[in-house]
Amino acid sequence: MLNLADHWVWDSWYADDGENFHMFFLRASRALLDSNRRHFRASIGHAISKDLRDWTLLPDALVASDSPSWDDLATWTGSTLLAPDNRWHLFYTGVSRRENGWVQRIGHALSDDLISWNKVGSDPVTVADKEWYEPLNFSDWPDQAWRDPWVFADSNGSGFHMLTTARSKAGDRLTRGVIGHATSNDLFTWKVQPPLSEPNEFGQLEVIQVETVEGCAVLIFSCAPEHLLEPRGRTASFAGTYSAPAFSLLGPFDLNKAELIDAPHIYAGRIVQDRSGQWNLLGFVNKGADGFFAGVICDPIPLILTDRGTLQVKK
Numbered sequence: 001m002l003n004l005a006d007h008w009v010w011d012s013w014y015a016d017d018g019e020n021f022h023m024f025f026l027r028a029s030r031a032l033l034d035s036n037r038r039h040f041r042a043s044i045g046h047a048i049s050k051d052l053r054d055w056t057l058l059p060d061a062l063v064a065s066d067s068p069s070w071d072d073l074a075t076w077t078g079s080t081l082l083a084p085d086n087r088w089h090l091f092y093t094g095v096s097r098r099e100n101g102w103v104q105r106i107g108h109a110l111s112d113d114l115i116s117w118n119k120v121g122s123d124p125v126t127v128a129d130k131e132w133y134e135p136l137n138f139s140d141w142p143d144q145a146w147r148d149p150w151v152f153a154d155s156n157g158s159g160f161h162m163l164t165t166a167r168s169k170a171g172d173r174l175t176r177g178v179i180g181h182a183t184s185n186d187l188f189t190w191k192v193q194p195p196l197s198e199p200n201e202f203g204q205l206e207v208i209q210v211e212t213v214e215g216c217a218v219l220i221f222s223c224a225p226e227h228l229l230e231p232r233g234r235t236a237s238f239a240g241t242y243s244a245p246a247f248s249l250l251g252p253f254d255l256n257k258a259e260l261i262d263a264p265h266i267y268a269g270r271i272v273q274d275r276s277g278q279w280n281l282l283g284f285v286n287k288g289a290d291g292f293f294a295g296v297i298c299d300p301i302p303l304i305l306t307d308r309g310t311l312q313v314k315k
Helices: none
Strands: 007-016 021-029 043-049 056-062 074-082 088-095 105-111 146-153 160-167 177-184 190-193 206-213 216-223 240-246 266-273 279-285 301-305 311-313
Touching (some): 007 074, 007 266, 007 279, 021 074, 043 074, 088 146, 105 146, 146 206, 160 206, 206 266, 279 311
Parallel strands (some): 240 266
Antiparallel strands (some): 043 056, 074 088, 088 105, 146 160, 160 177, 206 216, 216 240
16 A cells, blocks of 8 residues: 555556556645645655555656646646657646646656656647547536546557547537547657547546456546446445446447446556556545545555456455
8 A cells, every 4th residue: 555644645557667566646745634625736756566565655756847838737647658769658647827727738758767757848749639529618517638648559569549538529518528549650749539439428537548458458447426427326425446348459448338346435546467467456545434535545456357348356
């Protein structure tokens, strides 16, 4: 478990250098007192572990840029991968003071050692294209969703893909959540593409991840009950991490068959394969025993692939 006495911790993502697992995570000071204030104070923390349980804290990976900049308010969730040139690439979400954090964009940073990171350029690498994605529209939604980039190499060697939390321009406000998509040949220049999913029953699909588990493609995402067209039996005090079957890592995704992973209070869950090959869920504890925001990362929860193509807790 990662539990910081002086900081709340929430969304996280992981990289494996062959010796250590690296956790990157959002963090904000508990001195804010109100956990709802944490989002616009977020920086990207960093810790390492041999076993996904005991974590050693390292210096922060990224913080907000100086003003004026597109990411001068806060840095949010992303993903990290090793490129063929043996450099590590971190893609992250940024929000600006100029827009009061309402518009989300994706940035890029580089590292040779996973410790010291340098932002690439002074502009975001992708933004929501209004041809396909919902613009800022306060009557329907409080922000322009284009965040939580999940970047991975194309399975056929044809460049790279970026999946994002995004919203369609059409449909009921609680059905517009879609999987945003962009492509690149070199990880530096990106082209935004149409979404990879259709509006369904989710207002947003947060912290997206796609993986191949036992030969089957699986989509992982999170959604709070208040952002569902149907609550699926959960009350608004609960939030959850979902999995859904997929034909491939680029879909089609069967969101009608999405299931909550039976891990109460774990939100923004990621699946991580340990040294034994076991897939595990790691995410932040949304509600503690006292009913308040906990702000800690759970210990790994072993998972199994079901005959429905979803993931559930291993009993």
